Amino acid sequence: MSNAIVRVENLHKAYGDTEVLKGVNLEVDEGEVLVVIGPSGTGKSTMLRCINLLTRPDQGRVWVAGDEITAPHADVNQIRERVGMVFQDFNLFSHLTAEGNVMVALTKVKKMSKDEARKLAMFELERVGLSDKAQLYPAQLSGGQKQRVAIARALAMDPSVMLFDEPTSALDPELIGEVLEVMKKLAREGMTMIVVTHEMGFAREVSTRMIFMEHGVIAEQGPTQQLFYNPQHPRTREFLGKITELYGHEQGEA
Amino acid sequence: MDVTFWEMIWPALGRGLLTTLQISAVALTLGFLMGIPAALLRVYGPKWLRWLSVGYIEIFRGTPLLVQLFVIYYGLPDLARALEGLGIEAQFLVLDRMLAAYVALGLNSGAYQAEYFRSAIQAISSGQIMAARALGMSQFQAVTHIVLPQALRLAIPAWSNEVAYMVKYTSVVFIISVPDLLARGQFIISKYYNPMEILLTVGAIYLMIVLGLSTIMGKIERAATIPGLQMEVERG
Ligand SMILES: Nc1ncnc2c1ncn2[C@@H]1O[C@H](COP(=O)(O)OP(=O)(O)OP(=O)(O)O)[C@@H](O)[C@H]1O
Ligand SMILES: [Mg+2]
Numbered sequence: 001m002s003n004a005i006v007r008v009e010n011l012h013k014a015y016g017d018t019e020v021l022k023g024v025n026l027e028v029d030e031g032e033v034l035v036v037i038g039p040s041g042t043g044k045s046t047m048l049r050c051i052n053l054l055t056r057p058d059q060g061r062v063w064v065a066g067d068e069i070t071a072p073h074a075d076v077n078q079i080r081e082r083v084g085m086v087f088q089d090f091n092l093f094s095h096l097t098a099e100g101n102v103m104v105a106l107t108k109v110k111k112m113s114k115d116e117a118r119k120l121a122m123f124e125l126e127r128v129g130l131s132d133k134a135q136l137y138p139a140q141l142s143g144g145q146k147q148r149v150a151i152a153r154a155l156a157m158d159p160s161v162m163l164f165d166e167p168t169s170a171l172d173p174e175l176i177g178e179v180l181e182v183m184k185k186l187a188r189e190g191m192t193m194i195v196v197t198h199e200m201g202f203a204r205e206v207s208t209r210m211i212f213m214e215h216g217v218i219a220e221q222g223p224t225q226q227l228f229y230n231p232q233h234p235r236t237r238e239f240l241g242k243i244t245e246l247y248g249h250e251q252g253e254a
Numbered sequence: 255m256d257v258t259f260w261e262m263i264w265p266a267l268g269r270g271l272l273t274t275l276q277i278s279a280v281a282l283t284l285g286f287l288m289g290i291p292a293a294l295l296r297v298y299g300p301k302w303l304r305w306l307s308v309g310y311i312e313i314f315r316g317t318p319l320l321v322q323l324f325v326i327y328y329g330l331p332d333l334a335r336a337l338e339g340l341g342i343e344a345q346f347l348v349l350d351r352m353l354a355a356y357v358a359l360g361l362n363s364g365a366y367q368a369e370y371f372r373s374a375i376q377a378i379s380s381g382q383i384m385a386a387r388a389l390g391m392s393q394f395q396a397v398t399h400i401v402l403p404q405a406l407r408l409a410i411p412a413w414s415n416e417v418a419y420m421v422k423y424t425s426v427v428f429i430i431s432v433p434d435l436l437a438r439g440q441f442i443i444s445k446y447y448n449p450m451e452i453l454l455t456v457g458a459i460y461l462m463i464v465l466g467l468s469t470i471m472g473k474i475e476r477a478a479t480i481p482g483l484q485m486e487v488e489r490g
Contacts, residue, residue, distance in 0.1 A: 054384055081390035091385035094378075094483045095404045105389035108399055139482020150385075157389060 004063070005030050005161045005192045006051060011060035013046055020046045021057065022216035028161065028194060033187045035203040035224070036196045038213035039239060044196045047213070048163045051194070052083040065160040081109060084154030084162040088169050090146040092138040098125060098149045099134040102156045110157070124152035128182050144175030148182055155186075162186065164195040198247040200240075204228060212236045263442050263452065270438030271459060277352075277424045277434065281359035282417060288364025293371035293405075294397065307368070314365030319426055322362055327354035327430045355427040363420055370412035374405040377485055407478050408485050414471035418464045435459060 008026040012019075020043040028034055036044050049055035051062055053069050053076050061070045069079045093101050102121035106112045112120070125131045128148040138146055147167055154162060164183065168176040180202050187193060187206040197203065203210060203224060210227040212220040212235070220233040231237045288310075296307040314322065327349065334347040349357060378401055386396035428437035439456035443449045 052388055054387060077387075077390045077392055080388060083388070085385070085388040087381060087385065089381055091379070091381035093382055093385070093400055093404075095400075095407065095480050104399060105386070105391060108395055109390040137481045137483075153385075153389070 003030055004028060005032075005065055006194070007063040008047075008051065009061045011047065011050055011057050011062070013043070013050060013055065013057045020216055021050070021060075024060070024213075024216070024218060026211075026218065028192060030192055031190050032209060033191075033193045033207045034195065034209050034211060035207040036194065036211045036213060037198070037203070037239065037243065038211075038219075042213045043216045044213055045165050048085070048165050048194065048196060051163060052080045052085060054085075077109070081105075081157050082160045084151075084157060084159035086147070086150050086154055086162065086164045086167050088166040090138070090143070090150045090170070092146055092149055092153075094138055097135050097137055098130060098141065098145075098152075101138070101149055102153045105153070106156055120156055121152075124156045125149070127155065128152045129178075142175060143171045144178045147171065147179045151179075151182055151186075161192040161194065164193065164197065166196050166198070168197065168199060198243050200228075200244055200247065212239065214239075259451075260455075263446075263455070266438045266442055267435060267456065267459065270433055270435035271463070273433055274421065274424050274435040275463070277355050277359060277427060277432070278417075278420045280356045281363050281424070282420055284356065284360025285363025285367045285416070285420075288361060289367025289371055290402075292364060292368035293375055296368065296372055297375050298393070298397065310361075311365045311368050314362050315369070319358070319362050319423060320429060323354065323358040323426055323430060326358045326361075327351070351427075351430050351432045354430060355424070355432050359420065359424060359427075362423075363416060366416060366419075367409075367413070370409045370416065371405055374408035374412075374485070375401055377408055378404050404483060407480065407483055410471070410475045410478060411485075414468060414475065417467050417471060421464055421467065422460060 004027045006026065006028040008024055011021050011024040011026075013021040024043075024047055026047075036047075038044055046055055050057045050060075051064070051069075053062070057070070061068060063069070064079050065082055067079050068074060069076060093104065096104060099118065099121045102124055103114075103117040106117035106120060107114060110117075122131060122134060125134050128151055130145060130148055130152065133141060133145060133149075138149070141149065151162075151167075167183070168179050171179065176199070180199060183193070183195070183202065184206050195202075195207070207224045209221065210224050211218050212227065212231075212233065214235060220227065220231060220236045222232075227236065228240070231240065292307045292310060295303045296311070299307060330347040330349065334344040337344040337347075382400055383393075383396050386400045387393070391399065424434055425436040427434050428440065431437070433441075435456060439452050443452050446452070
């Protein structure tokens with residue numbers, strides 16, 4: 001078997017009568033940067049949340065770095081530590097400084113000492129270019145800075161894979177670039193990433209593979225170049241045309 | 255009111271004030287210890303515990319404090335006697351005056367505090383809990399390290415009100431002959447026959463205590479302030 005960091009098998013999820021995921025299969029190898037696109041409501045976020053079990057699938061299995069998180073007696077919290085997650089609306093802890101946001105899971109989950117945790121937090125904040133903002137609270141940061149703190153917070157846990165759910169969708173256009181820059185740097189450093197985004201500039205530049213999701217299934221997937229320039233599925237072509245029109249401003253292409 | 259009269263009534267009123275403050279402090283503490291778990295269970299608990307919490311909160315908020323005090327002071331001993339008739343030892347249900355006052359006011363305050371904490375807890379975005387879980391925290395850790403530190407801060411203004419109310423509400427205990435500030439005042443009135451002067455004095459003492467406590471709570475609130483962490487705007 002391959003050295004898949006994430007393996008998803010036959011994922012099904014319904015909310016009431018609405019079937020959101022209808023059998024998703026996915027394998028992501030170490031170092032891959034996977035970009036997921038698809039119309040609104042097709043289950044992209046649900047799929048990401050099933051990977052670290054924030055949402056429990058009705059059916060199907062998920063492995064993270066070899067451990068099955070969906071196994072009946074799996075230590076879910078422990079496996080989750082290895083899956084970093086970045087949300088559209090940041091979800092920083094409002095009562096903690098940037099540094100505190102990065103530290104809290106290090107001390108409470110990883111049981112690091114305060115000093116150790118602070119050192120690592122400063123290192124991660126440095127990595128996203130925010131060491132000078134360490135003592136500021138979320139409300140004192142711009143959207144782009146908040147998202148970079150959120151990325152640092154996830155990175156500090158030393159994850160095997162990072163999940164990004166539309167990390168720049170809540171940002172003012174002029175702040176998108178700084179977040180994409182951090183993500184590109186991560187990709188270059190070899191981080192395994194699954195990114196739901198409309199930023200096609202980012203996708204073209206750093207993703208190794210792309211997935212087009214529609215109606216709860218993966219309608220098409222392939223190497224980025226192929227999906228961009230030679231999509232097989234007419235709906236993929238149509239959708240790519242639409243988002244290039246909508247989001248085609250290509251910020252962050254520094 | 256001349257000085258000698260004040261000197262005559264002050265020892266009694268002072269002792270009454272101490273009792274009032276003592277009952278307030280115990281009731282607020284007990285209320286806090288009841289209110290936090292009741293609020294958490296109401297928001298996060300499994301269904302049956304949620305209902306238990308709702309039942310407690312609604313009963314104590316929905317009935318007069320006087321009735322609660324009577325039931326606890328007079329009703330429980332009746333129950334104890336009935337149980338003893340069945341051969342069940344239940345002397346612990348017979349509370350002396352002070353204990354009955356603590357329990358009644360404490361349970362009553364707990365119901366109100368639970369509601370203050372509940373709205374504070376619900377003001378915290380569920381996204382923050384999701385982020386905490388994604389970092390590997392258990393639900394319990396997410397609540398203790400992320401939700402409660404914020405909820406407690408958000409609840410401070412409501413809690414300040416509760417402190418002020420409590421100091422005044424303790425005055426119901428004179429009905430079961432606990433010698434609090436108001437009860438002492440009434441006793442002195444029956445001795446000296448100048449109700450207006452004494453009642454105004456008692457009222458003024460309540461006022462000073464409440465103002466003093468409000469000032470302290472205001473200081474605590476300012477000391478605990480975190481930029482952007484307020485009841486209205488909740489975005490992290
Ligand atoms: N907790 C929930 N309860 C009920 N329905 C939900 C829940 N979460 C998602 N859904 C529904 O599931 C469907 C898929 O949602 P999901 O968020 O996964 O889509 P998405 O592809 O991420 O869309 P978007 O691009 O808008 O973020 C939607 O119809 C949504 O309304
Ligand atoms: Mg989504």
